[in-house]
Amino acid sequence: xxxxxxxxxxxxxxxxxxxxxxxxxxxxxxxxxxxxxxxxxxxxxxxxxxxxxxxxxxxxxxxxxxxxxxxxxxxxxxxxxxxxxxxxxxxxxxxxxxxxxxxxxxxxxxxxxxxxxxxxxxxxxxxxxxxxxxxxxxxxxxxxxxxxxxxxxxxxxxxxxxxxxxxxxxxxxxxxxxxxxxxxxxxxxxxxxxxxxxxxxxxxxxxxxxxxxxxxxxxxxxxxxxxxxxxxxxxxxxxxxxxxxxxxxxxxxxxxxxxxxxxxxxxxxxxxxxxxxxxxxxxxxxxxxxxxxxxxxxxxxxxxxxxxxxxxxxxxxxxxxxxxxxxxxxxxxxxxxxxxxxxxxxxxxxxxxxxxxxxxxxxxxxxxxxxxxxxxxxxxxxxxxxxx
Ligand SMILES: C[S@@+](CC[C@H](N)C(=O)[O-])C[C@H]1O[C@@H](n2cnc3c(N)ncnc32)[C@H](O)[C@@H]1O
Numbered sequence: 001x002x003x004x005x006x007x008x009x010x011x012x013x014x015x016x017x018x019x020x021x022x023x024x025x026x027x028x029x030x031x032x033x034x035x036x037x038x039x040x041x042x043x044x045x046x047x048x049x050x051x052x053x054x055x056x057x058x059x060x061x062x063x064x065x066x067x068x069x070x071x072x073x074x075x076x077x078x079x080x081x082x083x084x085x086x087x088x089x090x091x092x093x094x095x096x097x098x099x100x101x102x103x104x105x106x107x108x109x110x111x112x113x114x115x116x117x118x119x120x121x122x123x124x125x126x127x128x129x130x131x132x133x134x135x136x137x138x139x140x141x142x143x144x145x146x147x148x149x150x151x152x153x154x155x156x157x158x159x160x161x162x163x164x165x166x167x168x169x170x171x172x173x174x175x176x177x178x179x180x181x182x183x184x185x186x187x188x189x190x191x192x193x194x195x196x197x198x199x200x201x202x203x204x205x206x207x208x209x210x211x212x213x214x215x216x217x218x219x220x221x222x223x224x225x226x227x228x229x230x231x232x233x234x235x236x237x238x239x240x241x242x243x244x245x246x247x248x249x250x251x252x253x254x255x256x257x258x259x260x261x262x263x264x265x266x267x268x269x270x271x272x273x274x275x276x277x278x279x280x281x282x283x284x285x286x287x288x289x290x291x292x293x294x295x296x297x298x299x300x301x302x303x304x305x306x307x308x309x310x311x312x313x314x315x316x317x318x319x320x321x322x323x324x325x326x327x328x329x330x331x332x333x334x335x336x337x338x339x340x341x342x343x344x345x346x347x348x349x350x351x352x353x354x355x356x357x358x359x360x361x362x363x364x365x366x367x368x369x370x371x372x373x374x375x376x377x378x379x380x381x382x383x384x385x386x387x388x
Pocket of ligand 1: 017018019216217218219220228229232257258259260279294295296297298299
């Protein structure tokens with residue numbers, strides 16, 4: 001139960017699981033600031049299809065910047081954050097940071113634990129996710145909102161007076177994490193996959209101006225089960241070293257965005273020249289001179305980037321013909337973006353990169369975005385998106 005007896009706002013609890021951790025999020029329902037006619041789920045789904053086919057960007061740097069500015073202004077419990085949805089309507093989201101809620105334990109239905117609304121997060125909804133996300137057959141106020149505010153819930157330490165939270169998983173010590181990463185990075189440098197990557201970059205991307213590296217959703221080096229994290233971070237270091245060699249050691253900005261990262265990650269990443277940045281800043285950094293890596297993200301990275309940028313290189317799962325159900329779907333817009341890229345395989349039997357490929361933009365010259373900062377060109381095709 002919320003500790004504010006007047007707080008009857010509907011919210012749902014979602015857990016986001018990776019092999020490293022399970023994060024619990026509370027999804028509130030925003031207040032619609034302009035009245036809207038009630039519609040059925042089918043009508044709302046048809047509207048989402050229409051909006052998608054019309055070419056309207058679901059994600060824009062302007063909308064992300066506006067949200068980021070509000071998050072950075074350090075709102076406290078009771079403050080409101082306002083976003084606009086795809087129809088242009090304003091949505092008001094209530095900030096609950098610091099408040100608490102009691103949740104039933106998943107292991108023992110009779111046990112309850114206190115959780116604190118700890119961190120603000122963004123629930124990114126691709127068109128397919130929006131269409132499949134109608135709870136209880138109702139069209140809520142967030143029906144057309146591709147960016148929805150949510151709160152990360154952390155278990156409260158009932159013995160502490162100041163509502164301290166208990167980390168779910170053991171976070172490694174800085175020196176151990178740094179040493180383990182160095183070892184993994186050396187192992188990675190000796191793999192065929194790394195050698196192939198360097199050769200592909202030298203042969204096909206030497207003419208692309210690149211001054212930024214952004215790694216999304218790599219996971220946490222400081223949490224257990226971090227083999228993939230280490231390999232993906234080591235790959236980013238390889239790319240940084242390639243760029244430094246190419247540009248005679250001039251500056252390359254290197255960023256990592258994953259809400260799972262801890263203060264230990266921040267220090268270890270800083271030591272290797274990477275800045276750990278908060279969601280949603282990473283999207284604002286991606287541009288036409290960027291190298292982007294994103295493997296198995298819990299967010300629709302490809303769909304967001306297809307709307308806002310044309311990075312020089314994107315390393316991510318191969319774009320499939322038909323896939324709208326995954327957390328990072330290959331949608332018509334993603335497929336259209338990828339037409340401007342050449343695909344290169346890692347050409348190795350390394351399990352870590354079996355389904356990951358390298359997309360290098362066909363044009364070495366950075367393309368110019370549309371006046372609204374987006375890249376999507378409406379085709380007039382009314383591509384139907386299957387629901388989740
Ligand atoms: C299934 S894990 C994949 C981790 C790793 N890349 C791998 O290959 O094992 C999904 C990751 O997406 C991250 N993630 C979720 N929301 C994100 C966001 N808004 N920006 C960046 N990463 C995010 C999660 O924290 C988690 O580490």
